[in-house]
Amino acid sequence: xxxxxxxxxxxxxxxxxxxxxxxxxxxxxxxxxxxxxxxxxxxxxxxxxxxxxxxxxxxxxxxxxxxxxxxxxxxxxxxxxxxxxxxxxxxxxxxxxxxxxxxxxxxxxxxxxxxxxxxxxxxxxxxxxxxxxxxxxxxxxxxxxxxxxxxxxxxxxxxxxxxxxxxxxxxxxxxxxxxxxxxxxxxxxxxxxxxxxxxxxxxxxxxxxxxxxxxxxxxxxxxxxxxxxxxxxxxxxxxxxxxxxxxxxxxxxxxxxxxxxxxxxxxxxxxxxxxxxxxxxxxxxxxxxxxxxxxxxxxxxxxxxxxxxxxxxxxxxxxxxxxxxxxxxxxxxxxxxxxxxxxxxxxxxxxxxxxxxxxxxxxxxxxxxxxxxxxxxxxxxxxxxxxxxxxxxxxxxxxxxxxxxxxxxxxxxxxxxxxxxxxxxxxxxxxxxxxxxx
Ligand code: HEC
Ligand code: HEC
Ligand code: HEC
Ligand code: HEC
Ligand code: HEC
Ligand code: HEC
Ligand code: HEC
Ligand code: HEC
Numbered sequence: 001x002x003x004x005x006x007x008x009x010x011x012x013x014x015x016x017x018x019x020x021x022x023x024x025x026x027x028x029x030x031x032x033x034x035x036x037x038x039x040x041x042x043x044x045x046x047x048x049x050x051x052x053x054x055x056x057x058x059x060x061x062x063x064x065x066x067x068x069x070x071x072x073x074x075x076x077x078x079x080x081x082x083x084x085x086x087x088x089x090x091x092x093x094x095x096x097x098x099x100x101x102x103x104x105x106x107x108x109x110x111x112x113x114x115x116x117x118x119x120x121x122x123x124x125x126x127x128x129x130x131x132x133x134x135x136x137x138x139x140x141x142x143x144x145x146x147x148x149x150x151x152x153x154x155x156x157x158x159x160x161x162x163x164x165x166x167x168x169x170x171x172x173x174x175x176x177x178x179x180x181x182x183x184x185x186x187x188x189x190x191x192x193x194x195x196x197x198x199x200x201x202x203x204x205x206x207x208x209x210x211x212x213x214x215x216x217x218x219x220x221x222x223x224x225x226x227x228x229x230x231x232x233x234x235x236x237x238x239x240x241x242x243x244x245x246x247x248x249x250x251x252x253x254x255x256x257x258x259x260x261x262x263x264x265x266x267x268x269x270x271x272x273x274x275x276x277x278x279x280x281x282x283x284x285x286x287x288x289x290x291x292x293x294x295x296x297x298x299x300x301x302x303x304x305x306x307x308x309x310x311x312x313x314x315x316x317x318x319x320x321x322x323x324x325x326x327x328x329x330x331x332x333x334x335x336x337x338x339x340x341x342x343x344x345x346x347x348x349x350x351x352x353x354x355x356x357x358x359x360x361x362x363x364x365x366x367x368x369x370x371x372x373x374x375x376x377x378x379x380x381x382x383x384x385x386x387x388x389x390x391x392x393x394x395x396x397x398x399x400x401x402x403x404x405x406x407x408x409x410x411x412x413x414x415x416x417x418x419x420x421x422x423x424x425x426x427x428x429x430x431x432x433x434x435x436x437x438x
Contacts, residue, residue, distance in 0.1 A: 036067030117169025
């Protein structure tokens with residue numbers, strides 16, 4: 001009897017090990033398309049990117065019969081084509097290559113600001129990265145988010161000073177822009193990964209655009225992380241209010257579908273202000289774009305609530321623009337006109353002060369207001385803007401050109417700095433006495 005049980009247990013274990021182990025290792029059994037059989041068998045044998053092949057096996061592409069060669073194939077005359085064991089291939093699979101099967105996504109993406117993210121050569125930030133800091137800082141920093149201009153060496157291989165790189169606006173050897181892998185990590189290429197806030201957070205974080213941190217601290221982020229098991233992220237259809245209700249992710253608000261609006265690969269279709277420049281401006285056609293964004297919100301909130309939110313948001317942008325950004329810009333222009341600043345950027349202290357004010361702190365305040373992160377609006381935002389303005393920019397400007405800020409500081413919104421009333425002082429004093437005692 002005892003021996004019998006042993007034998008059965010052993011057999012069960014044996015069957016389990018033999019048949020389930022590929023699944024345990026995370027590799028699904030799929031039919032490898034004929035054009036890609038050689039790729040996979042040799043790469044497996046030579047141990048080149050074996051885990052990447054495992055990810056491909058788990059992908060929708062593998063299930064749909066899209067193999068290595070379907071994506072990596074190249075024509076002999078392509079600038080980055082090289083002969084690889086009898087076939088012409090290229091390493092980069094550009095948006096143009098994906099367009100063969102995903103034309104809509106690729107066209108929307110090519111028309112977006114994302115695709116233009118690599119065109120930053122003329123910017124102040126670029127001068128900062130490449131010159132003030134130094135080229136390797138730009139290669140490993142700026143360009144990993146924005147995208148490099150990929151160069152090809154004579155043998156069709158990619159120039160290591162420009163690649164690896166999956167920046168959002170990378171300029172590819174075939175002239176197309178961007179990299180789909182920026183959000184669809186290879187070789188799984190799933191919607192699921194792209195729908196998660198972490199995907200956007202590779203780039204949208206940090207002192208000058210902390211969208212990820214803001215989201216994480218917002219009620220939306222809290223609801224997402226608490227209920228992620230109900231988010232249905234792996235579903236083919238992902239319509240807010242239909243396939244999930246718990247929380248919006250970055251993708252929900254900026255890209256994914258609603259019951260009456262299709263998903264888009266151009267997040268600009270839903271953005272009314274640009275919060276990037278010194279002074280925020282409305283985008284072209286901004287009313288329509290605002291209306292698109294509201295179509296997302298109303299699946300979870302009532303229209304009056306949503307309108308009220310946008311009223312508060314717009315007022316914060318106006319406050320930043322009118323009270324701090326325009327005056328600061330005006331002061332810098334006056335100093336420049338008076339010959340107090342050299343034409344070289346970043347060689348004077350006040351230029352760094354001004355940069356902090358709009359590029360870091362001013363953006364933080366604006367992004368916090370856009371995405372419900374009160375800590376970023378206040379303590380990482382307007383608080384720092386105000387300190388920078390009153391206690392750095394103004395004194396530094398006065399030192400360079402006495403009287404240059406007078407007209408600005410005489411305006412109503414700045415008059416408090418000349419002294420507050422006795423009643424106001426008393427009120428503050430009383431507040432602390434009542435809270436904390438004498
Ligand atoms: C006979 C073996 C073999 C076959 C067949 C093969 N590869 Fe490779 N592949 C390699 C090896 C080895 C490397 C590592 C780098 C090198 O030696 O070129 C490599 C590298 C690569 C690279 C990176 C090249 C670079 O310069 O960075 C890509 C992309 C690639 N293979 C794709 C494919 C695809 C797609 C196929 C099928 C069409 C394929 N390979 C077929 C052996 C093979
Ligand atoms: C859906 C299209 C697609 C399929 C299918 C695909 N690849 Fe790729 N592969 C890409 C993209 C995109 C990149 C990223 C290249 C870049 O932009 O830097 C890449 C990169 C690579 C690289 C170089 C980067 C690295 O991490 O080493 C290798 C090697 C490679 N693929 C091999 C394969 C093999 C082998 C298969 C089949 C199992 C395969 N690919 C299937 C799109 C694809
Ligand atoms: C030979 C055709 C073909 C090529 C080339 C191709 N795909 Fe696909 N892809 C498909 C098919 C078929 C599906 C499944 C149906 C669908 O979702 O459109 C798919 C699905 C997808 C999905 C959704 C998968 C999921 O599980 O959520 C993503 C994301 C994707 N592809 C991205 C890419 C990217 C990025 C490239 C280029 C690097 C690419 N594809 C190249 C045919 C292709
Ligand atoms: C961590 C990723 C990341 C790094 C590193 C990075 N950026 Fe950015 N950059 C972004 C994102 C994301 C935006 C858009 C922010 C937004 O819309 O609020 C942006 C915005 C910009 C803009 C404004 C674009 C416009 O259309 O107005 C410029 C210019 C810029 N970055 C240049 C640079 C330069 C130059 C460097 C290096 C010194 C750099 N960035 C480093 C992610 C990055
Ligand atoms: C900024 C991030 C981002 C980039 C870059 C990106 N995608 Fe997507 N993609 C997404 C998101 C988010 C989804 C999921 C949309 C949804 O909720 O259904 C998605 C979904 C898809 C799907 C599944 C079908 C669908 O619409 O749901 C395909 C196919 C696809 N992307 C192809 C591409 C191709 C091709 C490129 C490059 C031209 C690309 N994507 C670049 C974020 C991105
Ligand atoms: C690889 C880096 C990278 C990733 C990943 C990325 N972005 Fe961006 N994003 C950028 C850069 C850079 C810009 C600024 C482009 C410019 O104006 O030059 C930008 C701009 C934007 C804008 C402003 C667009 C406009 O038209 O005004 C939105 C909204 C946005 N991204 C949302 C997202 C979302 C949502 C995701 C994730 C699904 C995402 N991004 C993933 C780098 C990235
Ligand atoms: C609840 C919806 C919602 C979520 C979730 C959300 N956003 Fe936003 N986002 C907005 C709104 C609203 C704006 C302001 C749009 C406008 O000005 O019309 C905005 C603005 C932006 C901008 C434009 C900033 C600029 O400089 O012009 C970027 C970039 C962005 N969001 C990225 C993200 C990223 C990345 C995430 C996730 C980490 C995210 N958003 C999560 C609603 C959302
Ligand atoms: C998928 C559902 C969903 C979508 C879409 C959504 N929200 Fe929310 N929103 C929530 C949830 C859940 C909360 C948290 C409610 C609570 O505190 O109980 C919330 C809270 C808020 C809050 C209150 C923040 C706080 O700190 O109390 C505001 C304001 C808000 N959302 C505005 C918006 C706007 C504007 C949009 C569209 C750009 C939007 N929401 C899209 C689900 C959503």
